[in-house]
Amino acid sequence: MNRNINETELRELRGLVDEGHICLDEPMSKHTTFRIGGPAEVFMNPTLEELQSVLAFCKEREIPVTIVGNGSNLLVSDDGISGVVIKIGSNMAGIEVSGHEIYAEAGAMLAAVARTAEKHNLAGMEFASGIPGSLGGGCIMNAGAYGGELKDILTEITVITKDGEVQTIPAAEAGLEYRHSRFMESGEIVIAAKMLLTDGVEEEIREKSRGFNQSRREKQPLNFPSAGSTFKRPEGNFAGKLIEDSGLKGYQVGGAQVSEKHCGFVVNVDKATAKDVYQLITDVQRIVKEKYDVELQPEVRFLGDF
Numbered sequence: 001m002n003r004n005i006n007e008t009e010l011r012e013l014r015g016l017v018d019e020g021h022i023c024l025d026e027p028m029s030k031h032t033t034f035r036i037g038g039p040a041e042v043f044m045n046p047t048l049e050e051l052q053s054v055l056a057f058c059k060e061r062e063i064p065v066t067i068v069g070n071g072s073n074l075l076v077s078d079d080g081i082s083g084v085v086i087k088i089g090s091n092m093a094g095i096e097v098s099g100h101e102i103y104a105e106a107g108a109m110l111a112a113v114a115r116t117a118e119k120h121n122l123a124g125m126e127f128a129s130g131i132p133g134s135l136g137g138g139c140i141m142n143a144g145a146y147g148g149e150l151k152d153i154l155t156e157i158t159v160i161t162k163d164g165e166v167q168t169i170p171a172a173e174a175g176l177e178y179r180h181s182r183f184m185e186s187g188e189i190v191i192a193a194k195m196l197l198t199d200g201v202e203e204e205i206r207e208k209s210r211g212f213n214q215s216r217r218e219k220q221p222l223n224f225p226s227a228g229s230t231f232k233r234p235e236g237n238f239a240g241k242l243i244e245d246s247g248l249k250g251y252q253v254g255g256a257q258v259s260e261k262h263c264g265f266v267v268n269v270d271k272a273t274a275k276d277v278y279q280l281i282t283d284v285q286r287i288v289k290e291k292y293d294v295e296l297q298p299e300v301r302f303l304g305d306f
């Protein structure tokens with residue numbers, strides 16, 4: 001990790017946020033579901049106002065900024081991340097319901113938004129109730145499961161642009177596709193989103209969510225740290241099936257393993273490093289390409305140097 005922030009800048013940064021919202025050399029392994037990742041030079045969990053002042057400050061001083069949500073789709077380098085890492089999390093997590101609409105800040109967890117919907121007899125978000133990410137991360141990834149995706153329910157997304165401007169855009173303009181959004185290229189930061197749901201019955205919504213989550217427990221290796229599906233679904237196929245058919249079930253590099261329960265997941269079975277996971281991903285891609293001529297694309301996002 002290259003040092004980017006000098007003492008004076010650090011003092012100024014500290015002045016912009018509540019004392020409890022900022023720390024130095026924070027292990028990213030504490031903020032990723034993989035439980036992997038070296039230190040963030042400066043780590044913060046800001047309020048919206050703090051976020052805006054920090055972004056303006058970092059832009060002016062040319063300090064690199066990295067945005068994370070709940071870290072459930074991340075592989076962070078063992079060398080960590082230089083500059084400021086901003087977690088859009090618990091200090092930006094408000095949820096409001098109005099009629100069939102839910103407006104939530106990006107740090108709200110998808111599960112919490114789904115639970116709120118359920119309590120208000122609003123159907124349509126059950127698919128997301130077991131996805132362990134934030135709403136912001138969900139918008140970036142167009143998270144989805146069991147035949148639903150955020151694209152189906154999002155109506156508006158509020159972002160901070162590269163110029164620091166707050167803009168609300170129609171979800172139809174967010175370029176939401178399978179595990180992709182325009183934000184991946186634009187670098188816009190999602191701060192809130194509005195969803196439109198339909199009339200439902202609380203008990204039925206709960207049952208549907210329970211069913212999905214039961215299926216997750218049966219099929220997914222939730223007993224080990226992971227970042228969910230490691231690869232995107234290739235056209236007309238399944239990554240897990242191709243990996244299994246390539247004889248890679250249980251294939252291990254260091255502490256990283258192709259899950260024995262579900263080959264689409266790479267799991268951290270024994271203090272895996274980011275390097276282990278990266279090497280394993282590269283090996284799997286090479287072997288599947290050799291055997292089936294399919295190029296598996298990672299769904300997991302890499303942060304820091306590899």
Ligand SMILES: Cc1cc2nc3c(=O)[nH]c(=O)nc-3n(C[C@H](O)[C@H](O)[C@H](O)COP(=O)(O)OP(=O)(O)OC[C@H]3O[C@@H](n4cnc5c(N)ncnc54)[C@H](O)[C@@H]3O)c2cc1C
Binds near residue numbers: 066067068131136
């Ligand atoms: C056990 C398990 C099961 C999973 N199941 C599913 C599933 O069924 N379906 C599915 O789609 N995914 C699944 N995932 C993956 C993951 O939960 C989703 O991709 C989720 O949407 C990521 O949200 P996050 O808040 O954790 O984002 P992070 O992982 O923190 O970040 C993901 C990306 O978004 C960026 N980002 C995050 N927040 C913001 C923001 N507010 N503004 C700008 N950029 C931001 C980050 O820089 C990164 O590039 C699963 C993961 C695990 C561990």
